[in-house]
Amino acid sequence: MMKKPMILTALALFSLNQTPVQAGDADAGATVFNTRGCIACHGASGKKPLLPTYPVIGGKPADFLSTELNKLRSGERQSPVMGPMAASLSDDDIANVSAYLATQ
Numbered sequence: 695m696m697k698k699p700m701i702l703t704a705l706a707l708f709s710l711n712q713t714p715v716q717a718g719d720a721d722a723g724a725t726v727f728n729t730r731g732c733i734a735c736h737g738a739s740g741k742k743p744l745l746p747t748y749p750v751i752g753g754k755p756a757d758f759l760s761t762e763l764n765k766l767r768s769g770e771r772q773s774p775v776m777g778p779m780a781a782s783l784s785d786d787d788i789a790n791v792s793a794y795l796a797t798q
């Protein structure tokens with residue numbers, strides 16, 4: 695019984711460390727999306743990909759998008775095309791662009 699709260703605290707800290715839960719600023723995210731090259735491949739609002747093999751990202755949940763961007767940035771998810779793009783993003787950029795795309 696005594697150990698349960700400590701385990702929950704440890705899990706909470708672990709998940710904070712793994713996945714930023716920072717709420718993004720959608721307006722700042724729109725600027726990232728429109729000025730940092732994203733729109734060239736993912737299209738307007740992230741919904742009109744240049745090639746059929748490129749994912750639609752507009753309208754997906756912010757936590758999914760930020761998790762995938764973090765994996766692409768770290769190399770846990772390998773992509774020769776998207777990896778270098780993700781590498782150019784700060785933690786704030788990821789939170790903000792994810793918040794923006796989730797509203798599209």
Ligand code: HEC
Nearest residue numbers: 730731732734735748749751759762763773775776779791
């Ligand atoms: C040169 C084309 C290109 C550019 C520019 C680009 N992307 Fe991507 N993006 C891709 C491709 C291709 C994938 C699929 C990666 C894979 O193979 O797993 C992808 C995947 C993603 C994913 C994961 C989507 C999913 O459903 O798993 C997100 C989120 C994303 N891109 C966001 C962005 C953001 C934000 C930017 C701008 C900073 C950006 N992309 C710029 C081509 C691009």
